[in-house]
Amino acid sequence: MVTDFLHAATSGSTLRSMHELSSSLTEVALDAAAAGERAIQEAVGTPLEVSTKASPRDLVTAADHAAERAIIAYLREQRPDDAILAEESGEHPGTSPVRWVIDPLDGTTNFVHGRPDFAVAVAAEMDEEYVTGAIRRPAFGDWIAGGEVGIWASEGSPGVSEPRRLDDALISVGISLLPERRATSFALLGELLPAVRDFRRTGSASCDLFAVATGALDAYVTLDVRPWDIGPGWAVARAAGGRCLRIPTVAGRSAFLVGNPTVVDQLLPLVESHDG
Structure with missing residues (x-):
């Protein structure tokens, strides 16, 4: 069976409240990713302390950990009741319907080898659906964030490609x-x-x-x-x-x-x- 994550129609008042929450969560996601980005920038030039996880190709550094701590600290300050799932530290329980999903440094091998293709990525999940997300690419100085109420980027008007064969x-x-x-x-x-x-x-x-x-x-x-x-x-x-x-x-x-x-x-x- 195909799971297609499109949204069913709902009442006007419920839709407005969902959109208000989604807008707020998008801002939090983008700012949380910015906190992780700053932590990575501060780690540049310091010992990376590279180690491996599930395989020799699965790297983690001090920058990954620093970025994750910064993101979690920001989320706990802004939304203390939400749960968090973070790549390096796992589950952090919460009491609200929202769970944050964090990749503090996606593309660690690129980062270690001096390549620019790495990112800080944060999403909010409700009812097992990703309702908003933000991605920042520190080496490029750009970002994109979006959810149910729209999409924004540091440059241009984002959108998927035109229909094609x-x-x-x-x-x-x-x-x-x-x-x-x-x-x-x-x-x-x-x-x-x-x-x-x-x-x-x-x-x-x-x-x-x-x-x-x-x-x-x-x-x-x-x-x-x-x-x-x-x-x-x-x-x-x-x-x-x-x-x-x-x-x-x-x-x-x-x-x-x-x-x-x-x-x-x-x-x-x-x-x-x-x-x-």
Whole structure:
């Protein structure tokens, strides 16, 4: 069964209250990401203290931890009752219906190697749906944020690409850092490549989804992704007019498709049939 995260109609008063909350949450998400960005900038030039997590390719640094602490501190100050799920420190309980999902430094390997494709990404989740998100790219000095009430960016007017045929599409495919899943990710990429114009991969899901929300990529596809890798970009891309799907493959894997609605619709049967 396809899960298509589109919104059902609701009453006017409920919709207004939801929009007011979404607007407020978007501002908080963007400011929380800014707190993480400042922490990363302060960490530049200091010892990175690089270590590994689930695999030798899964890096974490002192900057990741500093950014996460800064984001959590800001969220606790602004919305003390909300729950938080953070990549490095895990679950922080709350009593409100809102849960924040944090990737304090998405693209850590790029950061360690001096590449600019890394981001600070924050999303708010309600009823298991990402209602708003914000992504900041410190090396580029830009940002994007959006939710149910709209989308904003540091430059231009964000929006997904124009409708196009799949063989004209430029896509990204997320590659797992886990050894047991990495081959499957490359197999999915190999199956999709003959159907599209080409692919690009930055090494940061948030940066790829930033590109989807600004029309520089037509779609992003990944398997079995973690909430902090997909949540902020999911909310932003949807606010930019994208279609966001979570679907099971024939092999029982969870696949995520985000992008230009016409391209996502054409990718759907190819991804569903992936048997890796």
